[in-house]
Amino acid sequence: MKQNIASRITDIGPLTxxxxxxxxxxxxFGIISxxxxxxxxxxxxxxxxxxxxxxxxxIFNLPLKLSGTDFQKSVWEALLDIPYGQTATxxxxxxxxxxxxxxxxxxxxxxxxxxxxxxxCHRVVGSNGNLTGYGGxxxxxxxxxxxxxxxxxxx
Numbered sequence: 001m002k003q004n005i006a007s008r009i010t011d012i013g014p015l016t017x018x019x020x021x022x023x024x025x026x027x028x029f030g031i032i033s034x035x036x037x038x039x040x041x042x043x044x045x046x047x048x049x050x051x052x053x054x055x056x057x058x059i060f061n062l063p064l065k066l067s068g069t070d071f072q073k074s075v076w077e078a079l080l081d082i083p084y085g086q087t088a089t090x091x092x093x094x095x096x097x098x099x100x101x102x103x104x105x106x107x108x109x110x111x112x113x114x115x116x117x118x119x120x121c122h123r124v125v126g127s128n129g130n131l132t133g134y135g136g137x138x139x140x141x142x143x144x145x146x147x148x149x150x151x152x153x154x155x
Contacts, residue, residue: 004039007031008046011053012140015116017045023065026114029136049117055151058084060118068112071099075109082123085152087145089127103127111135117144 003025007016014031017024022041027049044062051057066076074097081096082088088096090103090110099105110121116135122144126132134141 004042006039006042006046010046010049012136012143015046015049017042019045020065023063024115024118025065025067027116027118029116029140045118052117053147055147055154058148058151062118064115064118066114066119068109068114071097071102071105072109072112075106076113076115076119079110079113079119079121079124082120085148087123087125087129090124090132091127093124107132123148 003018003020005016005018007014007030013029016026016028016031018026018028019039019041022039024041024045027045041063048057048060048062052060066073068076075093078093078096090106091100093106094100094102097106106124110124111133113119113121113135116122122134122136122141124132131138131141131145
């Protein structure tokens with residue numbers, strides 16, 4: 001399956017979005033390709049991300065095609081249930097999916113989340129409330145959480 005890819009500089013640095021068959025398959029930190037894509041779903045994803053960064057969008061409305069194990073997919077679905085401006089713990093997510101002892105595996109599933117920001121793994125924190133690893137870096141995770149806290153009651 002041919003992927004269409006586009007990269008842009010955003011409020012949190014460079015992001016690259018890939019799509020297959022009008023579905024977003026990944027949002028990655030960094031630049032993989034220059035902006036030359038004409039696929040409308042990628043442009044729509046960048047538009048929605050811009051609205052999110054501006055504090056005017058809380059929920060993404062993008063068709064996603066997530067590739068992973070059944071366990072990973074169950075974690076990613078649970079992440080979508082964490083409300084804007086709130087956090088959950090790895091252990092809490094493990095309980096949500098019925099695997100209460102799988103908090104480390106939840107962490108690995110978060111690490112493998114192919115659609116950063118839209119599938120909000122940045123909303124998952126350690127059991128003590130501390131920020132833990134994030135693909136874009138802890139500083140980006142903190143920025144995203146601060147953004148959501150700031151705009152939580154808007155809209």
